[in-house]
Amino acid sequence: xxxxxxxxxxxxxxxxxxxxxxxxxxxPIAGVVLTGGDVDAVAGLLHLRERHCFSVYAxxxxxxxxxxxxxxxxxxxxxVARVVVPLDRPMPxxxxxxxxxxxxxAYAVPGKVPLYxxxxxxxxxxxxxxxxxxxxxxxxxxxxxxxxxxxxxxxNGRLRERLADSALVFFDGTLWQDDEMIRMGIGxxxxxxxxxISMSGSDGAIAxxxxxGVKRRVFxxxxxxxxxxxxxxxxxxxxxxxxxxxxxxxxxxML
Amino acid sequence: xxxxxxxxxxxxxxxxxxxxxxxxxxxPIAGVVLTGGDVDAVAGLLHLRERHCFSVYAxxxxxxxxxxxxxxxxxxxxxVARVVVPLDRPMPxxxxxxxxxxxxxAYAVPGKVPLYxxxxxxxxxxxxxxxxxxxxxxxxxxxxxxxxxxxxxxxNGRLRERLADSALVFFDGTLWQDDEMIRMGIGxxxxxxxxxISMSGSDGAIAxxxxxGVKRRVFxxxxxxxxxxxxxxxxxxxxxxxxxxxxxxxxxxML
Numbered sequence: 313x314x315x316x317x318x319x320x321x322x323x324x325x326x327x328x329x330x331x332x333x334x335x336x337x338x339x340p341i342a343g344v345v346l347t348g349g350d351v352d353a354v355a356g357l358l359h360l361r362e363r364h365c366f367s368v369y370a371x372x373x374x375x376x377x378x379x380x381x382x383x384x385x386x387x388x389x390x391x392v393a394r395v396v397v398p399l400d401r402p403m404p405x406x407x408x409x410x411x412x413x414x415x416x417x418a419y420a421v422p423g424k425v426p427l428y429x430x431x432x433x434x435x436x437x438x439x440x441x442x443x444x445x446x447x448x449x450x451x452x453x454x455x456x457x458x459x460x461x462x463x464x465x466x467x468n469g470r471l472r473e474r475l476a477d478s479a480l481v482f483f484d485g486t487l488w489q490d491d492e493m494i495r496m497g498i499g500x501x502x503x504x505x506x507x508x509i510s511m512s513g514s515d516g517a518i519a520x521x522x523x524x525g526v527k528r529r530v531f532x533x534x535x536x537x538x539x540x541x542x543x544x545x546x547x548x549x550x551x552x553x554x555x556x557x558x559x560x561x562x563x564x565x566m567l
Numbered sequence: 568x569x570x571x572x573x574x575x576x577x578x579x580x581x582x583x584x585x586x587x588x589x590x591x592x593x594x595p596i597a598g599v600v601l602t603g604g605d606v607d608a609v610a611g612l613l614h615l616r617e618r619h620c621f622s623v624y625a626x627x628x629x630x631x632x633x634x635x636x637x638x639x640x641x642x643x644x645x646x647v648a649r650v651v652v653p654l655d656r657p658m659p660x661x662x663x664x665x666x667x668x669x670x671x672x673a674y675a676v677p678g679k680v681p682l683y684x685x686x687x688x689x690x691x692x693x694x695x696x697x698x699x700x701x702x703x704x705x706x707x708x709x710x711x712x713x714x715x716x717x718x719x720x721x722x723n724g725r726l727r728e729r730l731a732d733s734a735l736v737f738f739d740g741t742l743w744q745d746d747e748m749i750r751m752g753i754g755x756x757x758x759x760x761x762x763x764i765s766m767s768g769s770d771g772a773i774a775x776x777x778x779x780g781v782k783r784r785v786f787x788x789x790x791x792x793x794x795x796x797x798x799x800x801x802x803x804x805x806x807x808x809x810x811x812x813x814x815x816x817x818x819x820x821m822l
Contacts, residue, residue, distance in 0.1 A: 337753045351613045351641050358610045362682070362754075381636040385683030386606050427617070428640030498592045499617075 346370035349377035349426040365391040373442045417448040422465040424507040438465035456567045462533040465507045467520035477525040485531025532559040601625035604632035604681040620646040628697045672703040677720040679762040693720035711822045717788040720762045722775035732780040740786030773809045787814035
């Protein structure tokens with residue numbers, strides 16, 4: 313079972329048979345895969361219970377964030393493994409009792425460095441340097457897979473090829489419209505400036521996925537300014553009419 | 568009005584007249600005073616809204632944690648001031664429109680360095696080096712004041728002198744009994760090892776405060792293993808009979 317919630321990070325649960333819950337402080341989290349170094353992706357690690365043992369998987373540039381910030385030492389080094397995930401190559405994930413039965417392939421998507429790494433000369437042009445990644449998660453036994461892309465600035469040709477004809481894609485749904493935070497008077501940045509494609513418009517995610525053949529499409533990582541969150545909004549109707557689902561806390565998806 | 572919640576940090580609100588709430592993203596937080604560098608004291612800073620302008624006050628050794636962890640750069644430097652608070656000397660706190668009307672005096676209490684700074688040769692003997700501090704908060708106009716001490720390993724003579732005859736003290740209520748986490752099988756550490764005095768026993772906080780003349784005593788920073796959290800427990804009755812209140816989320820205290 314994969315529990316894909318719209319919150320901070322993908323939590324990959326091994327099957328219950330491999331990972332019984334026990335005692336009053338056990339946790340089903342056996343591994344955390346980081347898709348970026350921004351606070352919304354990494355700060356949750358600081359809130360896990362002391363000496364809860366698991367593995368953190370992240371590409372080199374993202375793992376560097378943990379290494380550069382001593383506060384992540386609360387994840388006891390003798391207990392929490394930090395594992396570099398290669399790009400463009402599937403990697404098996406460990407479970408509490410050996411192999412988890414899952415493999416993850418990380419790939420760079422157009423994005424940017426974390427907010428706190430933006431220097432004075434920061435260039436907001438989307439880059440594919442590996443600061444922002446997408447994941448393809450595969451169940452080894454069946455070959456069933458899905459994609460998880462919580463942050464993405466542009467759906468370019470490379471990403472289109474990768475996602476085409478997938479059974480399931482969770483995708484960046486930060487804003488409905490690029491300038492909605494400015495128009496609402498709640499922020500000075502466009503979605504583009506923040507490294508996020510918008511849902512609507514001719515260069516938006518809904519249009520980009522229209523002919524990709526993805527069977528199930530789920531928007532997640534949705535900003536609270538996005539009207540698609542309102543179940544009775546015209547924007548929600550438009551997204552759903554285009555074949556999208558809107559993720560919600562506690563959502564469970566079976567492949 | 569001072570809103571003292573049992574959670575991560577003391578949030579000091581200026582009077583509503585000085586700090587009107589406005590717009591859909593305003594926040595009443597004008598300043599945050601850090602009493603230690605542990606995750607429970609500082610991680611909340613990472614969850615504040617981007618470009619929310621306020622001041623972080625902390626003694627030098629605690630502020631060093633922010634400076635050593637670049638992730639705290641999410642608090643935009645042109646917007647969030649980092650102010651060193653001296654020890655043993657009252658310091659006025661800024662409000663959104665000049666002086667807040669509050670002053671804070673920080674003082675070292677027996678404690679330890681943050682968990683992630685404990686090296687292999689860590690000595691758990693309580694130290695007063697300034698890694699763990701208590702606060703005396705004073706309303707300048709009236710001279711009314713209270714103490715806020717969320718972490719404290721021992722109530723020694725210096726601290727007794729400081730707290731004696733206070734109108735109000737919020738105090739470390741982590742554990743009821745030093746070895747309760749071990750006995751419950753949910754942890755390997757005593758309270759003493761974690762830098763926390765327990766509530767009960769001859770060397771506990773209840774006994775230490777018995778003859779201090781503190782008018783109002785509130786336990787906060789209460790671990791979820793502490794039976795005092797249960798409103799019908801014998802331990803709750805014992806604490807209340809000794810004149811203590813148990814803090815709860817949203818608690819408001821008027822001086």
